[in-house]
Amino acid sequence: MKKKKIGVYICHCGGNISDYVDVEKVRQAVEGEDIVFLAKTTMFACSDANQREMVNDIEANGLTSVVVASCSPKLHLLTFRNVSQRANLNKYTYVHANIREQASWAHSDNKIGATEKAIHLVKAAIAKANYAEALESNKVKAQKSVAIIGAGVAGMKAAISLSNKDCEVILIEKEPFVGGRVAQWNSLSTTTETGKEIVKRLYDDLITRDNITICTNSEVISNKGSVGNFTLKIKTTPRYIRQSFHPEDLTRAIEVCPVSVPDEFNFRLTQRKAIYKNYPGEYPQTPVIDIKNCTRCGACEKVCPAVDFNEKEEITEITVGSVLMATGFDPYTPGYGEFGYATSENVITLPQFKRLIDEQSGTLVYKGKVIKNIAYIYCVGSRQTKGDNTYCSRNCCTSTIHAAVTAKSKFPDINNFHFNRGLRTYGKQEILYADSLRSGDIYLQSYEDGLPTVTIEGNKTIVKINDILTNGKEIEVEADLVVLVTGMVPRADNKVGTLFKLPKGRDKFYNEIHMKLRPVETVIDGVTIAGACQGPKNIAESVNSALSAATKSYSIISKGELESEPLVAIIDQDKCTWCGACEKACPFDAILKVEDKGKIVAEINNSVCKGCGMCAPVCEPDAINVTACSSTEIMSMIDTLV
Amino acid sequence: MEESLKSICYDALVIGAGIAGGEAALNLANTGYKVLLVDKELSVGGKMIMLSKVFPTLDCAACITTPKVSEISRHPNITIFTGSEVSNIRKLSDNEFAAKVTKKPRYVHVEDCTACQLCEKACPTSVRDQYQFGLIGRKAAFIPFSICSPKAAAIDIDNCTLCGACERACPTHCIDFTMETETIELHVKTIIVATGFNLFDPNNMPRYGYGKFKNVITAMQMEREIAPTRPYHTILRPGDGKVPDRIAYVLCVGSRDASVGNPICSQICCMYSIKQAQLLMGALPMADVTIYYINIRSFGKGFEEFYQQAKGMGVNFVKGKIGRISEKENGNLILRYEDINKGKLQEAEHDMVILSTGVLPNKGIDGLFENETLYLDEFSFVGQSDKLASPAKTSIGGVFVAGAATGPMDIPDSILSAGAASSEAISYIIQHA
Numbered sequence A: 001m002k003k004k005k006i007g008v009y010i011c012h013c014g015g016n017i018s019d020y021v022d023v024e025k026v027r028q029a030v031e032g033e034d035i036v037f038l039a040k041t042t043m044f045a046c047s048d049a050n051q052r053e054m055v056n057d058i059e060a061n062g063l064t065s066v067v068v069a070s071c072s073p074k075l076h077l078l079t080f081r082n083v084s085q086r087a088n089l090n091k092y093t094y095v096h097a098n099i100r101e102q103a104s105w106a107h108s109d110n111k112i113g114a115t116e117k118a119i120h121l122v123k124a125a126i127a128k129a130n131y132a133e134a135l136e137s138n139k140v141k142a143q144k145s146v147a148i149i150g151a152g153v154a155g156m157k158a159a160i161s162l163s164n165k166d167c168e169v170i171l172i173e174k175e176p177f178v179g180g181r182v183a184q185w186n187s188l189s190t191t192t193e194t195g196k197e198i199v200k201r202l203y204d205d206l207i208t209r210d211n212i213t214i215c216t217n218s219e220v221i222s223n224k225g226s227v228g229n230f231t232l233k234i235k236t237t238p239r240y241i242r243q244s245f246h247p248e249d250l251t252r253a254i255e256v257c258p259v260s261v262p263d264e265f266n267f268r269l270t271q272r273k274a275i276y277k278n279y280p281g282e283y284p285q286t287p288v289i290d291i292k293n294c295t296r297c298g299a300c301e302k303v304c305p306a307v308d309f310n311e312k313e314e315i316t317e318i319t320v321g322s323v324l325m326a327t328g329f330d331p332y333t334p335g336y337g338e339f340g341y342a343t344s345e346n347v348i349t350l351p352q353f354k355r356l357i358d359e360q361s362g363t364l365v366y367k368g369k370v371i372k373n374i375a376y377i378y379c380v381g382s383r384q385t386k387g388d389n390t391y392c393s394r395n396c397c398t399s400t401i402h403a404a405v406t407a408k409s410k411f412p413d414i415n416n417f418h419f420n421r422g423l424r425t426y427g428k429q430e431i432l433y434a435d436s437l438r439s440g441d442i443y444l445q446s447y448e449d450g451l452p453t454v455t456i457e458g459n460k461t462i463v464k465i466n467d468i469l470t471n472g473k474e475i476e477v478e479a480d481l482v483v484l485v486t487g488m489v490p491r492a493d494n495k496v497g498t499l500f501k502l503p504k505g506r507d508k509f510y511n512e513i514h515m516k517l518r519p520v521e522t523v524i525d526g527v528t529i530a531g532a533c534q535g536p537k538n539i540a541e542s543v544n545s546a547l548s549a550a551t552k553s554y555s556i557i558s559k560g561e562l563e564s565e566p567l568v569a570i571i572d573q574d575k576c577t578w579c580g581a582c583e584k585a586c587p588f589d590a591i592l593k594v595e596d597k598g599k600i601v602a603e604i605n606n607s608v609c610k611g612c613g614m615c616a617p618v619c620e621p622d623a624i625n626v627t628a629c630s631s632t633e634i635m636s637m638i639d640t641l642v
Numbered sequence B: 001m002e003e004s005l006k007s008i009c010y011d012a013l014v015i016g017a018g019i020a021g022g023e024a025a026l027n028l029a030n031t032g033y034k035v036l037l038v039d040k041e042l043s044v045g046g047k048m049i050m051l052s053k054v055f056p057t058l059d060c061a062a063c064i065t066t067p068k069v070s071e072i073s074r075h076p077n078i079t080i081f082t083g084s085e086v087s088n089i090r091k092l093s094d095n096e097f098a099a100k101v102t103k104k105p106r107y108v109h110v111e112d113c114t115a116c117q118l119c120e121k122a123c124p125t126s127v128r129d130q131y132q133f134g135l136i137g138r139k140a141a142f143i144p145f146s147i148c149s150p151k152a153a154a155i156d157i158d159n160c161t162l163c164g165a166c167e168r169a170c171p172t173h174c175i176d177f178t179m180e181t182e183t184i185e186l187h188v189k190t191i192i193v194a195t196g197f198n199l200f201d202p203n204n205m206p207r208y209g210y211g212k213f214k215n216v217i218t219a220m221q222m223e224r225e226i227a228p229t230r231p232y233h234t235i236l237r238p239g240d241g242k243v244p245d246r247i248a249y250v251l252c253v254g255s256r257d258a259s260v261g262n263p264i265c266s267q268i269c270c271m272y273s274i275k276q277a278q279l280l281m282g283a284l285p286m287a288d289v290t291i292y293y294i295n296i297r298s299f300g301k302g303f304e305e306f307y308q309q310a311k312g313m314g315v316n317f318v319k320g321k322i323g324r325i326s327e328k329e330n331g332n333l334i335l336r337y338e339d340i341n342k343g344k345l346q347e348a349e350h351d352m353v354i355l356s357t358g359v360l361p362n363k364g365i366d367g368l369f370e371n372e373t374l375y376l377d378e379f380s381f382v383g384q385s386d387k388l389a390s391p392a393k394t395s396i397g398g399v400f401v402a403g404a405a406t407g408p409m410d411i412p413d414s415i416l417s418a419g420a421a422s423s424e425a426i427s428y429i430i431q432h433a
């Protein structure tokens, strides 16, 4: 082996490292090592100026490998690999040492110890660099197509954006109709357009495009492969109604259907038939038969020839380069008795209230009673101190005030009482709050330790609060209607997230790679997240994230070819005895059972293997090595550490 | 001055190189488009590069901004003009805009400058440092700040006495007083406006004593005091250099206040104040930190938890609007406020006060356009023509907007907005090819 010439850079990280680790001492400790050609300290290793200096050093001195001791490799492994590459070094010869999270931050109470540990970590990295080999990355062909899961505003906007970029799109929606939640809203805050109009506008655009395939009533049921080539199976449940139909026949068919089930579109405020459409202008325009609730009585078939119970479930297989997840949210369902929910006739949720005021005109009536006093109780299911939902749902304050203002202009006799926990009409939405105050709405506030109470006395519903805005005075309102401002929670059905192994955050929404800088990418290469499935958002915010995700998905596949990491497991098939332990340990199904020279052995599927190394330690005969983490490299590191 | 006239072509022009403009430029460049990124300042990075740590992750801002900046400045598809302004934008057709770019002289040849700082040492003239928000001074020959990009000196010609000391001190002879303003004629297919925001000037609110009482500073100044590249290397109050131990934050300064002409909420100041409070509690374990607020707006992902964490650490939250601030002889400050919970007027003494100033529009962006009108919204932010369904579209086809130029926005929202603007711009180029 030719003797290595290693360059070592030790970063101050402004002060993040050098406040606790004596970086100069670290430098001196490694400077004398035989294979270390140069050792330097730097204020910010990642700064442009230092990167240039590193390139110069490598080229001028013919360094064979570089070690940077700085922050977590999650932040900067790629940065410095790229530096090596720019200086014509194989980028896999680069070795990273983390002395910020692992030394300075972990031991901020012990400067001497932190320095000592940093020295060990850097020495171990140097030992690894001594054995680091040049590797070539694999090239994979990437499909220039994207599957979008969920056709709410986020999914629809992402589809249009990708279609504009000449990219093939398959838009998969599990409901029979597109639009997601926005189709359920009429009037919206900060615009005169209704939710249904926005959905119509987007749908009209979608269907003019040859490169978008819309699959409604469809779900992804399996996923194989990885970035560049995801092979998905899509199950499509039939509508049981042929596309060419006579509208009058169908109206008749809906009339004669004897089944009545709670209407989820109206949040169970009303009932619907088994053959249905949620609203007249809904897309696609063909109604659907809800086969789970249909009794097959055949009444509809008799009046409408377009009904066809012979339509069959279909399974389609597609291969796409990237997957964009836009499955949205569920409104929080309050627990039994939570602020009188389900125990009082007069208690409903915000989404129900929105549907209610949309459906009515003249006077506001609920369950036969004319409504005058409305109490809104904020933060139900959000900002919990007892439950799991510690987060704020971001847009319910604005949505509630908007609904209250809308209701008041439609039904001028009502009085609005807002039992809130500090209003969050951030940004320009503040204007709406001012409007509501001007129209005479009353605001009462408490903290988390003094939440309002709802009591039922006969057919009266009383909401009580110790209002902090009036010096803690107890105030009660006899409410004809109590509206629980329910927040956003992740979709209850997460089968599709599990298929892609998408990680979730503390709030159980899908988690991004980096909250600040990479909010639409996930740790699963090639899978992006958009809209409210990543966390509560209003429409504009959902669209921004959808277009961002579309851009990221597009930039992954637009070149038609991908570089994949050469970090994979390698099996020494002579040593392998096929015990199957590795197959069980692998989280990515990358291990195949094959026959080689008359012997059953394990083989690695390189395009799926992530090089995570889970298989190596379970292999009894020690037949597995992982590139860039070979036993020689790891042992040499351990030797310097102990 | 004689102007040289050159003409250049790019696919896209991005005006403003803050985090929004930078992200938008990268998205375009990574998809193969040639981008010209123009910023009027001497460095790219906008406000973010000046911050300490960022809420709610407490990532060090410099550590996450510099690699972005470095990616931008190295990208083969991105050309950067700092110290430059765009004007006279004309739409010639659906896929062609013309504009004038004015490159002000830096009086330093950036390629040759090694940032050795010898010119700084030699320069006899000291002025207030705008990049440290006036906390300390700098020379007239200076490197803007330690992590600036490009990392090169510049001559502040307005304050320079032309003594020539820097020129003599410079070992690479890169200082050149003969540099002139360059005017370049630019042709592009699409434009992204990412000109960011301005901060409310608390001098417009005399009752808080900013500018008069030395120990009343702004949150941006506090960002600099707690940044890793901080000017004093510790936290102290500017009046007498004492380490403060009773610190107050005044929220909504210049926001939610029709009397100063800004009725909207600035969306970021609650959170950045909570962040600073946490950092101060870490740096000065003995200090008391009190936040005076109207409502705490911790609405984003992880924000409410961050607020609760601050409470748990012992940050004192008081619901009340500050009426006025007065100064004691020892430099301490008396805050008069209405304590909402107690329902009465109160006074409290603090030894340092931080004003959490709000977000204002960067006015006059519409003036850059010549033959078409860029509409502004009622608050003078860049107007959105399809607010909900296409938030990045403006009143001019082919011109898109990103980041805080459309309204108050934190970093993740700026990144998403930049993603949307670049997506629209890419679609626009392809559709109008």
Ligand SMILES: Cc1cc2nc3c(=O)[nH]c(=O)nc-3n(C[C@H](O)[C@H](O)[C@H](O)COP(=O)(O)OP(=O)(O)OC[C@H]3O[C@@H](n4cnc5c(N)ncnc54)[C@H](O)[C@@H]3O)c2cc1C
Pocket: A149, A150, A151, A152, A153, A154, A155, A172, A173, A174, A175, A178, A179, A180, A181, A182, A185, A187, A188, A189, A218, A219, A220, A326, A327, A328, A329, A330, A331, A350, A351, A354, A395, A399, A402, A487, A491, A496, A530, A531, A532, A533, A537, A538, A539, A540, A542, B388
């Ligand atoms: C009461 C209330 C009022 C609101 N008012 C406003 C307002 O006035 N203004 C405003 O801007 N915003 C408002 N919003 C927010 C708005 O509803 C959301 O921003 C928006 O719905 C988010 O869009 P999305 O596409 O991310 O998710 P969704 O609208 O939830 O759409 C997701 C789609 O994905 C589908 N899906 C889910 N799982 C799967 C799967 N496994 N396979 C296939 N498809 C799947 C769903 O069926 C759905 O069609 C309000 C929200 C609430 C709760």
Ligand SMILES: Cc1cc2nc3c(=O)[nH]c(=O)nc-3n(C[C@H](O)[C@H](O)[C@H](O)COP(=O)(O)OP(=O)(O)OC[C@H]3O[C@@H](n4cnc5c(N)ncnc54)[C@H](O)[C@@H]3O)c2cc1C
Pocket: B015, B016, B017, B018, B019, B020, B021, B038, B039, B040, B041, B044, B045, B046, B047, B048, B051, B053, B054, B055, B056, B084, B085, B086, B194, B195, B196, B197, B199, B219, B220, B223, B268, B272, B275, B362, B402, B403, B404, B405, B409, B410, B411, B412, B414
């Ligand atoms: C004190 C403080 C603390 C903060 N802390 C946080 C935090 O912890 N976390 C967080 O998420 N957010 C934080 N923010 C918010 C964050 O700064 C903004 O979200 C972000 O800077 C917005 O980026 P931008 O690119 O849109 O605008 P800017 O950062 O304002 O960038 C705009 C750029 O455009 C340039 N420009 C302007 N006009 C022109 C022109 N005419 N020609 C050429 N160039 C021009 C400017 O020089 C600037 O470089 C904080 C803000 C403040 C004030």
Ligand code: SF4
Pocket: A378, A379, A380, A382, A383, A391, A392, A393, A394, A395, A396, A397, A398, A421, A422, A423, A424, A485, A487, B299
């Ligand atoms: S947006 Fe308002 S109502 Fe919704 S959780 Fe946050 S504070 Fe509560």
Ligand code: SF4
Pocket: A426, A427, B251, B252, B253, B255, B256, B264, B265, B266, B267, B268, B269, B270, B271, B294, B295, B296, B297, B356, B358
């Ligand atoms: S974010 Fe907070 S401090 Fe800033 S204006 Fe809004 S309420 Fe006031």
